[in-house]
């Protein structure tokens with residue numbers, strides 16, 4: 001049974017309003033950022049103009065203007081693989097293992113109390129925490145590897161979860177792989193874990209899959225650690241997508257794809273996998289890919305923006321800051337480096353603003369002070385390891401539900417989450433819960 005009260009989100013800002021962001025450098029590619037003015041209208045970027053040279057579009061006149069001098073604006077990030085319902089689990093297992101099956105068998109044998117504790121939290125609550133975990137690291141779109149939940153992943157969810165995908169867990173459920181593939185519309189991606197292991201069965205999986213399904217650009221293979229060099233060439237030739245999850249692979253298998261192997265795939269993106277095996281969030285994955293695996297910064301920038309959008313077949317211009325694209329963006333202090341070099345050095349603590357489809361969904365205290373009150377309506381403060389962020393999410397209600405189930409406050413990826421006492425918020429706009437206009441949702445919660 002899911003908790004229906006969680007489905008009542010704080011109201012979104014009126015996204016028909018226009019908003020102007022000025023004074024910041026705006027990333028136009030991994031290599032290039034220029035001082036530009038962004039005019040946003042509704043859910044989209046309306047135009048990007050040279051500062052002070054071009055008048056704002058007629059439709060943008062009259063909206064709020066935010067001064068972001070000293071900041072850099074990057075595209076919102078795309079996480080190509082997560083299981084949002086596993087957000088509250090600690091990292092489990094004592095690897096490395098030959099494959100995911102041995103990992104799963106071990107944690108169900110030795111970690112049962114931890115598993116049962118986290119499963120006491122209702123699934124929808126765990127999924128919302130998963131959305132927040134992604135949001136805090138600048139993710140505006142996340143591919144959720146489990147059923148799409150239309151009662152939850154609506155416009156008010158903290159991050160965008162694409163609806164158009166088919167999926168199966170892996171060849172562990174071979175009949176389901178075939179059934180689900182044939183039930184997936186032909187222009188949607190079909191996603192499954194493949195070769196998540198270094199053992200001989202993992203090395204056979206690609207050949208088995210190729211005997212069952214046509215392998216082409218709509219097939220997305222998560223992990224591919226155990227593929228042979230011959231199979232890697234077949235994957236590359238076919239254009240099939242590959243999602244690289246380095247920290248999860250290193251934790252469970254002691255090995256991941258090498259950077260040159262990843263860059264040989266024409267259709268590839270970066271994913272976190274869930275906190276059950278990952279080491280943190282997407283920005284931690286970005287740093288690992290750069291510092292440990294040695295992948296070049298511009299390539300990693302593409303893995304979490306344009307290449308991820310291509311792999312997931314996102315159709316609206318996600319991953320690029322350009323006119324007509326969704327207003328998905330993140331803001332950090334400008335280090336006067338090229339955008340890709342900035343990205344590979346970021347941690348979640350460096351993100352001061354996240355906008356998802358024209359909605360402000362995350363603000364630091366410094367930028368919250370610059371925002372008109374109307375743009376912050378319905379947002380709530382949270383503390384992560386003592387760092388405050390203002391989020392567009394039902395934070396207080398989430399804490400209440402989670403603490404009631406766990407008997408303690410939640411932690412994600414070893415970061416301690418806590419509510420911010422109202423007494424500390426005297427300088428910020430705070431509205432009591434009772435003022436929230438609950439959005440009406442008619443769908444019944446689905447059973448677990």
Ligand SMILES: [Zn+2]
Nearest residue numbers: 145193273274
């Ligand atoms: Zn996974």
